[in-house]
Amino acid sequence: MVAIDNTPGAPAESPQRILLVTGLLGAGKTTALRTLEDLGWEAIDNFPIRLLDRLLETEPGQARADGGSAEANTPLAIGFDTRTRGFDPQGIIERVKSLSAQPNLSVTTLFLDCSGAELERRYNETRRRHPMSEDKPAASGIAAERDLLAPLRRWADVVISTSDFTTNDLQQAIRQQFGAISPSRTTLTISSFGFSKGTPPLADLVFDMRFLNNPHWDETLRPMTGKDQPVGDYIRNDPAFDEAFERILGLLQLLLPRFAAQGKAYVHIAFGCTGGRHRSVFMAEQIARHLRDAGFSPTLLHRNLAARGANLLEGAQAVQV
Structure with a gap:
C-alpha cells in the first residue's frame, strides 16, 4: 500500500x-x-x-x-x-x-x-x-x-x-x-505564411487558402490582418468557407491522434495565401482555436504577418491565383 x-x-x-x-x-x-x-x-x-x-x-x-x-x-x-x-x-x-x-x-x-x-x-x-x-x-x-x-x-x-x-x-x-503510463507528446505547430515568400520547408501538411475571396481588394480591409474581425467576417461570407473549414478541421481531428499513435514527435500544419496576412492568418487562428477546444495544444505562428510589403504582394500576385 x-x-x-x-x-x-x-x-x-x-x-x-x-x-x-x-x-x-x-x-x-x-x-x-x-x-x-x-x-x-x-x-x-x-x-x-x-x-x-x-x-x-x-x-x-x-x-x-x-x-x-x-x-x-x-x-x-x-x-x-x-x-x-x-x-x-x-x-x-x-x-x-x-x-x-x-x-x-x-x-x-x-x-x-x-x-x-x-x-x-x-x-x-x-x-x-x-x-x-x-x-x-x-x-x-x-x-x-x-x-x-x-x-x-x-x-x-x-x-x-x-x-x-x-x-x-x-x-x-x-x-x-x-504509452498510457507516460503519454506520447506530439508538439503541434499551426502556422500561416505567404506563398510569395515560399512554402515552409518542414511543414507536414500545407493548405492553400487562395481559393477564398481576397480581402486585399477591399480598401478598408487591406491594412488589416486575419486577426481583425472585419477581415474574418469578410472571409466567412465566402460561400466556400464553411464547408472547406469543416472538412479541413475534420481531417486534422482524424490525423493528429494517428500521428501521435505512430510516435511522431512534431507535426507542423501550415496555411498559405498570397502574402500571408489575411486568409491564411484567419484560417490558422480559427483552426488553432477549434483544436484547443478539442483538447490539443497547438503553438500558433504567423510567419509573414509583420513583413513589410506583404500587403503589396497580395495585390501584385492575386491576378495569378
Whole structure:
C-alpha cells in the first residue's frame, strides 16, 4: 500500500515507476528503450543490476552522478542483458522481489523474446558474432542464452515476441503497452505564411487558402490582418468557407491522434495565401482555436504577418491565383 500524507493540501505521492527491460540479444532491447525515451521515460541501458539499489536510493529531485537531477515520478526504464557485468538471473529475480515490496516503487519486468531462426537471420544480416557462440555457429550461442534467460522469461510481467516484428511494429507494441503510463507528446505547430515568400520547408501538411475571396481588394480591409474581425467576417461570407473549414478541421481531428499513435514527435500544419496576412492568418487562428477546444495544444505562428510589403504582394500576385 502506498503511504498517504494526510496533511491538508498535501498531494498523495504515486510510486516511482520502474521498468526492467531484458531479453535475448537481437530481440529489440535498444529499440524498446529508445521508444520508451520518446514516451518520456528516463532510459538507462547496460546498467549493472548489482547497483540497482543504489540507483533507486536517489531521492526525487536529488542530483545524480551525471550532474542532472531526477524529476519526481519520472518513469525509469533500465535495460540489461547477458553481457551486463554480474548477470545472474536468479539473483536479479530475488532483487526485483525485494524492490517490489517497497511501497514507493512499482517495478515491472519486460522480456523481449524472438525465435532462434529469426535471430540467426538478424545476426547474418548484421555480420555480428553472438557473444555466447565463441567459435561455434550463432545458433549455439542463441540456444545457450535462451537457457540462461529461461528463469527471467518465466518471471517477467510482460513478454513481447519480436519474431515477426519490424522495428516499427515493436515501437507500436511498446507505445500500446506503456504509452498510457507516460503519454506520447506530439508538439503541434499551426502556422500561416505567404506563398510569395515560399512554402515552409518542414511543414507536414500545407493548405492553400487562395481559393477564398481576397480581402486585399477591399480598401478598408487591406491594412488589416486575419486577426481583425472585419477581415474574418469578410472571409466567412465566402460561400466556400464553411464547408472547406469543416472538412479541413475534420481531417486534422482524424490525423493528429494517428500521428501521435505512430510516435511522431512534431507535426507542423501550415496555411498559405498570397502574402500571408489575411486568409491564411484567419484560417490558422480559427483552426488553432477549434483544436484547443478539442483538447490539443497547438503553438500558433504567423510567419509573414509583420513583413513589410506583404500587403503589396497580395495585390501584385492575386491576378495569378
